Amino acid sequence: MFDFGKWTTAFNDFLLGLMPEWGALLIECVLIAVAVLGAYTVLALFYIIYERKLCAWFQCRLGPMRVGKWGLLQVFADMFKILVKEIISIKGTDKFLFRLAPYIVITSSVVMLACLPWGNGLQIINFNIGIFFILAVSSVGVLGILLAGWSSNNKYTLIGAMRSGAQMVSYEISLGLAIMTIVVLSGTMNITELVMDQESAWFLFRGHIPAIIAFLIYIVAATAETNRGPFDLPEAEHELVAGYHTEYSGITFGFYYLAEYLNLFIVSGIASLMFLGGWMPLHVPGWDAFNNVMNYIPSIVWFLGKSFFISFVIIWFKWTFPRVRIDQLLAFEWKYLMPLALANLVLMAVFVALGWHF
DSSP: OOOTHHHHHHHHHHHHTTSOHHHHHHHHHHHHHHHHHHHHHHHHHHHHHHHHHHHHHHTTOOOSOSSSGGGTTHHHHHHHHHHHSOOOOOTTSOHHHHHHHHHHHHHHHHHHHHHSOOBTTBOSOOOTTHHHHHHHHHTTHHHHHHHHHHHTTOHHHHHHHHHHHHHHHHHHHHHHHHHHHHHHHHTOOOHHHHHHTTSSSOHHHHTHHHHHHHHHHHHHHHHHHTTOTTSOTTTOHHHHTTGGGTTOOHHHHHHHHHHHHHHHHHHHHHHHHHHSOTTOOOOOTTOHHHHHHHHTSOHHHHHHHHHHHHHHHHHHHHTTSOOOOHHHHHHIIIIIIHHHHHHHHHHHHHHHHHTOOO
């Protein structure tokens, strides 16, 4: 499989031959920032049209069809509309926190996006506690939502923010336990080592029953963590108008809109890394010819394909199941999902201790 690290290393050596180390580092940081922001924008636009088309397909409709071929340019028209809309200043708000909140949410998702390895040698941040770092950064996003709801001086936004805080803090526990189950199986928190360890077989198949249970728990918890339906209680347009971002307009509303879709990609990317091998191709032990053919597919294609598949499943949930009540949502987490995740973590530890895994 091609290693993109050869390109990055060659580019770094080229810069070092032209300028001092601090200059090369500065240029690389600027290029990486531009690449991350560009990927952020492209992925957000893709996911908007992706969900709208899937929603139409599930409901036997066509979806956006008027702007561009098959309606593919509709998302660019929507983006332009958000960019040119006026940012309305609401009386009675805490102006500093009101303006700060969307930047906290968007910064959290951008940092998590930078932690994901997109391919063999295509990773910005790689250190030995990468999984712990991602879990820590993901917890920051809820602060932006809570600040938005409280600072808007609106009862609907406050109710939405309180729902979101209770929901995200609760389901983070099951999400973390599902991830820790795979960490126990692999023995490392380094994301690159996690992916490399799945060269022979993905953890979803190597971990037997505990890995499958952890995968199902992760999908449910990730759906709730990203406020996606049927767990979209913080937004609940039928009850709360738009929830915590009711008072936002223009690009500030766009930040929440973009962060929601990017968080969908991020949780899908983490699922592909933890359970489906990330950018690692599908390898079957003993099928050398098949494995060689799989190696010709670029690693970035594997990662994106797996992530889009997980996103498809989460979007499928939203347009299939009705919204649950807030008491049902929290009862399901604390009475069923978290105890199951804890028991599954212990079960995986027993499997690893006894060697009952591939």
